[in-house]
Amino acid sequence: MLPELGHFALILALLLAAVQTFFGIAGPHFGRERWIAAVRPAVAGQFVMVATAFGCLMASFITLDFSVRYVAENSNSALPIIYRISAVWGAHEGSLLLWILLLAAWTLAVAFGLSRLPEKFGARVLGVLGFVSVGFLLFTLATSNPFLRLNPAVPDGRDLNPLLQDPALAYHPPMLYMGYVGFAVAFAFACAAMLEGRMDQAWARWTRPWTTAAWCFLSMGIALGSWWAYYELGWGGYWFWDPVENASFMPWLAGTALIHSLAVTDKRGLFKSWTLLLAIIAFSLSLLGTFLVRSGVITSVHSFAADPARGVFILTFLVIIIGGALSLYAWRAPLLKSQAGFEFGSREMFLLFNNILLVVALAVVLGGTLAPLIVETLGMPTLSVGTPYFEPSFLTPILPLLALVAFGIVASWKRGRLAAHKRPLLVTFGVSLVLGLALAFGVYSGATVLTPVGFTLGLWIILTSLLDPVDRWRRKLTLSRSIVGMTIAHLGLAMAVIGITAVESFTQERDIALAQGESATFGRYEVRFDKLADVEGPNYGGVRGEFNVLYDGRPLMTLHPEKRNYWVQRSVQTEAGIGSHRGTNILIALGEDLQGGKWSVRVQLRPLVNYVWLAAFVMALGGFIAATDKRYRTVKSEATEPAPGTAGGVLEGKAG
Amino acid sequence: MTPTRRRRLILVLGILAGVGIAGALALTAFQKNVMFFFDPSAVAAGEVKQGQRFRLGGMVSKGSVQRVPGTLEVHFTVTDFKHELPVTYTGILPDLFREGQGVVAHGRLNENGVFVADEVLAKHDENYMPPEVAHSLKKNEQPAAREGS
Amino acid sequence: MNKFIIPLIAFALLVVVLAVGVKHSPENTIVPSALVGHPAPEFNLPELLEPGTTVSSSELKGKPYVINVWATWCVTCRIEHPVLVQLKQLGQVPIIGINWRDEDDLARQWLAEFGNPYTHVPVDKEGRAIIDLGVTGAPETFLVNSKGIIVHRHVGALSLEAWKKDFEPLIRADLGTAANAAGSAAPGPT
Secondary structure, three states: OHHHHHHHHHHHHHHHHHHHHHHHHHHHHHOOHHHHHOHHHHHHHHHHHHHHHHHHHHHHHHOOOOOEHHHHHHOOOOOOHHHHHHHHHOOHHHHHHHHHHHHHHHHHHHHHOOOOOOHHHHHHHHHHHHHHHHHHHHHHHHHOOOOOEOOOOOOOOOOOOHHHOOHHHHHHHHHHHHHHHHHHHHHHHHHHHHHHOOOOHHHHHHHHHHHHHHHHHHHHHHHHHHHHHHHHOOOOOOOOOOHHHHHHHHHHHHHHHHHHHHHHHHHHOOOHHHHHHHHHHHHHHHHHHHHHHHHOOOOOOOOOOOOHHHHHHHHHHHHHHHHHHHHHHHHHHHHOOOOOOOOOOOHHHHHHHHHHHHHHHHHHHHHHHHHHHHHHHOOOOOEEOOHHHHHHHHHHHHHHHHHHHHHHHHOOOOOOOHHHHHHHHHHHHHHHHHHHHHHHHHHOOOOOOHHHHHHHHHHHHHHHHHHHHHHHHHOOOOOOHHHHHHHHHHHHHHHHHHHHHHHHHHOEEEEEEEEOOOEEEEOOEEEEEEEEEEEEOOOEEEEEEEEEEEEOOEEEEEEOOEEEEEOOOOEEEEEOEEEEEOOEEEEEEEEEEOOOOEEEEEEEEEEOHHHHHHHHHHHHHHHHHHHOOHHHOOOOOOOOOOOOOOOOOOOOOOOO | OOHHHHHHHHHHHHHHHHHHHHHHHHHHHHHHHOEEEEOHHHHHOOOOOOOOOEEEEEEEOOOOOEEOOOOOEEEEEEEOOOOEEEEEEEOOOOOOOOOOOEEEEEEEEOOOOOEEEEEEOOOOOOOOOOHHHHHHHHHOOOOOOEEOO | OOHHHHHHHHHHHHHHHHHHHHHHOHHHOOOOOOOOOOEOOOOEEEEOOOOOOEEEHHHHOOOOEEEEEEOOOOHHHHHHHHHHHHHHHHOOOOEEEEEEOOOHHHHHHHHHHHOOOOOEOEEEOOOHHHHHHOOOEEOEEEEEOOOOEEEEEEEOOOOHHHHHHHHHHHHHHHHHHHHHHOOOOOOOOO
């Protein structure tokens, strides 16, 4: 009964989403207040229905109802209960349902939440969100229904892909989708502004916290995915420039640009049409990511089982929603004019550079991701683009960007009085340079040219970020959450820069053949293969090695890498043994039996890699703090708190 | 020209130059590092330049996998059912590497016509068939180990 | 010219690329088996169920039969398996289950555990018959008519719906013509 109930709830959700779309867009257009009043109940109803459907699917998993095809394909009676729950979003159909659930939740938060929007504008936002929801519900019902029955039921399911039987994978998709879907809110705000034909600083102030929140979730989602790839794929990389990783990274880059451009629109009423465009682009890239992952157009380790019918559907949906938004943009954006200007050396200028460089970086990643496809379109031979392309091309815009962060932080709005900040900039740079060189050549060995550059830039960002807060703190001035949040986020960025520099410069990795009792040395570390034993889990069997790691000859830790054999899926799985010592991650993975008592073993020492993932969470923390600043909660329709020197900035579209 | 305008002009020109440089660098990196895909037949037909790094795809021939005992060196041949190409690789093979299954390897040909792989690709999914391999095999009307969809 | 239209144009170009991508997507290019309409290839393979004996395609001639390609490493086959067991109970045509690139013990264990829908299980370790059949993956199912011609091919898991829609009419037609050709009075559908 439950699957049918879930299916029925999804159909009702589709109807309610259609109602929400129609009344939300037509109501304000024709000025019908009763239509507008119907929007919020539809939002609530849609959320209840989607949550019901999701609950039904989860119940089918928990009770192991193998008469449901999706359950049979992704679960097994030997699967531990926590993975039965995360298996709900372990494959295409269920993850799509999760997408829809999160969209419904964001919509609910916009409708009943936090920022009090004007009736008409709010209705338009909800209408646009409803439209996105209609698209995804139709997609699910037409091509990817998770509630299809299997007749007759199978006695047992074929189990969840062993790679997904992992705690990080339980959290990674929800976080990532929270980010993707969160950008739908910024997108809806942009579309509503264009429909209304006006966009003022209040608009930017409403949009900012939502965008920042979405960006925070996306940051954490990407970090969790990277962490999972590091230890679960067993081979110890943390970023592969894989198309699917890029698909999540591109909206992040666009979202980062959007956050900064929104700040300018909020504070100074500038960059208006550009901000709108970025809001559209950020969400478009989220949709593009969905398309790339699920259509089979581009292959990757992460892609879902491909189905061209789905590809055609998503592509059509992309054309309607992004094509529609961009047409609206081409029509309405010319009406937006920024009245204020800014001087050379002002913060606006540095944020403009920030945006340009981020968009260039985005273009580099997009180009590399789509290149195989474009080349195929032109009928040329199949090619692949990898790290050797992405690394130098991505660093070209990113290094100047990092160098400019310090200037942007100390520069003031509007006025280009950079000369006044010369001293702190020079002093902090000098200190960073000395510390950076010391770190690069003193603490570790094997530095490359970029090592001191990375360390210096990271340290410089830390020092300049702290200048203003420390100054305010010493003068006993209040620190707003915006400033605290921004500072923490920039510290997170610096942490990531320093971490990535250390990992890229000082990683040691080797594949070796070891017999039990033998050992291998890596600088001051020594890895000894002590023994190998059989191991048995709930749904797998395998072997488990015992390795002792020594530092300067003293025992440090014991690691237990495993080679698992999952019975139902009949697949072999490498579980790495990972330990940490003084910020350096030591990863040991068992390869295969080389006969003669020897095993192939991968040993990897990655310094500071944990800080790269942690950095994403620090950035997210900063973002969340900034998003809860009280200035976002008290916004009225017109800008009530004009920044000094703001030239109005209300823009006359056709609405009067 | 007022100083403000001149500064603005310098700014715009600076941005254009910067974007241009970034674009040029990206294109160079792209041209230098892009890898093309070849199957053993294409290699046999001499389509691969000496020393060129490329992606080799096909099926691991049955019974061809041989290890050099006690080391990480492994030899196997990759076939597209028309031609076979010997491959040597030193390192850990991916979990899903099996005889009779599709494989993609990155590397170069040495002077003896042996493909020296520096990377053998692992994929998450047992159902996975590298698409280039599937394509190439279908072109040759040979079976590929694709499971039903 | 309105510069704000540039993003739309860029997007249109992107859509063209993606559309071609969808069309060219490898999963989209299921090669129609060249063999539909042609005689089923000959094979002579060891029998899994009775070790030491072989199954040959010549034994099967004269009646329609189904060839199903399966393996224990194929998870979709497992989803499909109950459907085959049901088809066996219907008893319309014999099902020949070619066991592809598998281990005999595992295959026997599978049949013991989930039921055996097959009349014969030829073992194709090297995939020779599979190549002859033009199989691109498991499971895959072929219908061979009484004249030994392949009349239908089904890629992926078989369902009862697909069976009723695609296989049954062909079987009925074939049995009808076969009966007529034999001059019997069997009331075949006309």
